[in-house]
Amino acid sequence: MIKTLIATTALVTGFSAAAGAETIGVSIPAATHGWAGALNFHAERTVERLEKVYPDLDFVLTTTPDSATQVSDLEDMIATRGIDALVVLPFESEPLTGPIQRIADSGTWVTVVDRGLAVEGIEDLYVAGDNNSFGRTAGEYFAETLDEGAKVVVMRGIPSTVDNERVAGFEAAIDGAGIEVLAMDHGNWNRDTAFTLMQDWLSRFGQIDAVWAADDDMAVGALAAIEQAGRTGEMFVVGGAGMKEMVDRIRSGDKSVPVNVTYPPAMISTAIEMTAAGIVGNAPMSGDFIIASELITPDNADDFYFEDSPY
Amino acid sequence: MSMAPAQKINTPARRRIDLQVVGPIVALIALVLIGMALNSNFLSYANITNVLARSSFIGIIAVGMTFVITAGGLDLSVGSMAAFVAGLMILVMNLLTDRLGVTLPVIFAGVALALIAGLVAGLINGLLITRVGIEAFIVTLGTMGIYRSLITWLADGGTLSLGFEMRELYRPVYYGGIAGISWPILAFVAVAIIGEIVMRHTAFGRHCAAIGSNERVARYSSIAVLRVRLATYVLLGLLVGFAVVMYVPRLGSASASTGLLWELEAIAAVIIGGTLLKGGFGRIWGTVVGVLILSLIGNILNLTDFVSPYLNGAIQGAVIILAVVLQRKGAADR
Structure with a gap:
């Protein structure tokens, strides 16, 4: 307001x-x-x-x-x-x-x-990230990495279609993998809310094997709460969007932050470049251009680290 | 000289239970009982510590807000102010770390800066309200927007983070403590006790109530109305700075979403606690109970699958209204 x-x-x-x-x-x-x-x-x-x-x-x-x-x-x-x-x-x-x-x-x-x-x-041209793929990519990692019967908690963003699409993708990917979602609540893409939420989940559940924080700001909050509770080795946290601090932790092989999922803000560059090329040259540029979410792992983390970006 | 609404409430309450006094406490006890029934970990040491420590920021601010509201004022800027002060503190501490290294003086400088920045911010609000004569609501609505924009600008739209090593050095201020009680809880308790004494037993506290109750009569009683009112905003600013000192070591970062809606939580806590929104009567211990009620609701909702998370806000709103209704009924009966 x-x-x-x-x-x-x-x-x-x-x-x-x-x-x-x-x-x-x-x-x-x-x-x-x-x-x-x-x-x-x-x-x-x-x-x-x-x-x-x-x-x-x-x-x-x-x-x-x-x-x-x-x-x-x-x-x-x-x-x-x-x-x-x-x-x-x-x-x-x-x-x-x-x-x-x-x-x-x-x-x-x-x-x-x-x-x-x-x-x-x-x-004429539509350039976008793929929210369903954002959730699915994280979900697939959970399904592959976690054993059957593993217990996870999920932090959602601000209630919106973006958030719904991501969670739908995640749920579809872990379907049938035998992973139990203990709780799912809105952390509102906010560090402080995520910290509080994670503290309470840690009090409530004796066993948590993984956290899908769906956003790197929330992952920061969740990691601080886990560290405070002294349960750092017990679970891993997957955020999203490729914040540079997170990418840096992946690069250095941090066990608590094994991977991340991109939702690149640089898609605006894609859009401007394609528009400019379409206006100036003769290259056909109309249609849809969907940028898939990629999994950042210790092997490729260097490609996703932008030193002078604020994020 | 001073108005004595506190006595008026206390004297007839000897025999009959006065709902205005016990209302908030009843609500708090009810919440604790519900929490115990719903989850066995509710009363665990870790959970109690978490809830109390996270209440301390709003709590410290709400104590200052009690004085402002008692004197008939209002401050909407505290959440944005906290975010701005936190951002400033982090920026300066990072700069100083480059010069002085990861040392204690950097922390002391940061703490001093936060307190001074809070004090100055409060002074600006207070001067605009008392000397320029603009409505408190308008002044603080304006500064709320200004501080929120400034933190966004300082952080370049992103997040300001304390250097990693500095964060480790500063961290114990939130996570450490003595005798198993963490520092933010101790700080909150100290601020609340001092606030209660100042409100009840000093001329300043009485003057606040007098001004909020009837400004003209207060002026005729030779109370320096403008100066007292200014002092309430300065005090609140200082306490915002103090809350930031406890907040920054928690996550070591500040962004545009830091301290969002803190002002409304603080005001809600003050009102739940029995302080009158139109001024004239304030109760610090009530504010403390109000803060605890607000954090317990969030805590209990997180500990259970009782309601859909979409409805958290509705539950919070209902409890706030209920807690205040309990008190108003008591007031009407008298």
Whole structure:
């Protein structure tokens, strides 16, 4: 609520280049949590890089704290900057569907990232992570690693379709593996909530073999609670999204954090690069591009470690 | 000179049980009994320690909030303020670690910084309210947004983390203790006892109640209304800083989601405890009971499969209203 009151829209980049240059508008949520922070980091880096590669291309990057501001941003982009293509990560699907549809109808190229629109077929290009695969990849690791009769607890995120898809994927993957889910509750993708939840689960259950924390912030909270209870050797914790501290622990062979599952914020780079290539060149770029979640293991952890990323 | 609502409540309560006094305690005992019935580990040493230690942040803040509310004020900024102070403390401690190494002076500097930053933040709220004359609700709504944005900006949208070795050195402040009682619990108890004494037995505490009860009469009684009111916000800011000192060693990190909704939890605890939201009467021990009630609800819900996790908020809301209804009934009977 408060964010709506005080946050403003930040116009980050945009210099007018030679006449006749094409302009690409990029609209993404503001950096209010770790993943979105990394999204901003990758978006800015990609825009900087592409401005050098394509001198004829202009970029307008806006970050928005809520749906209403995003709608105004899009209107401003059309009215004042005359964008030729739009790369948008909708803050929410429903409220943004109408405005984006109008932009698409006016002949502007539209690339939608991660959160799909409520009506199909509006966008020219759809780039997204795969939430079902995110849960499934973790679930498959559990099913392979754990013995029959193993007991696990599951931390969910903020109640949302993203969270539901992930949990559905996880549950489908461990189905039939004889793994018992002792408890499942919402840690809200928050370290403190996860810490408290894990403390209480540790008091409640004498045996826990593994924790699926579904997000690295929650994994940090869970690991602190396990350490406090002195039960570090008993269970492993699998988070998700590839926070660099976690990737670092995997790289150094930490037994408590054996693997991680990606949900790359760098997908915004994929979207901007593909849009730019489609505008400038003749390579066909329309369709759906789904980025599967990968399993980060000690062997490939180096590839997923970004030193200067905030996440 | 000072108003004496406390006595008014106590005197007739000798014979008849006064629900306004025992209401929160009854609710607390009921929760403990429910917890015992639902899970055998509820009364275990580890669980009790967990619940009390995690209550300490909100608890320390809520003691300060009791003074603010008693004096007829309100502070919505404490959660964001805690996050901002925590972020600042972590940043400075990381910078100092580069110069001084992993040493105790860095921790002392961090602690001092947190206390000063909290105090200054409280002073800013207080000055805007008392000297500039803006409504407390508006001022603290504004600073709440400002601090929340500042921590997001400081952390670059991500998470600020204390260096690993420094975290290990600082860690015992949350996880350690003496005689099996952890430091945050001891800190909470100390703050609560001092708060109770100040509220009941000092001129400052009485002045707070007088101002909250009737500001004009308080002024005619030659109470320095503005100064006392300012002092309540400074005190609350200082206690937010102190809560952060206990909070940072727990996970060694701060982010945009740190301290989210702490202000509402603190206010709820104060009201459950019997302090009047419109001011004029405050009860520190009631606030402590209120804080414990709030954390016990969460703890019990986590220890059982009693209700769907989707309904946790509903249970919490119902218990808050119920605890307050118990008291209001008592007040109406009198």
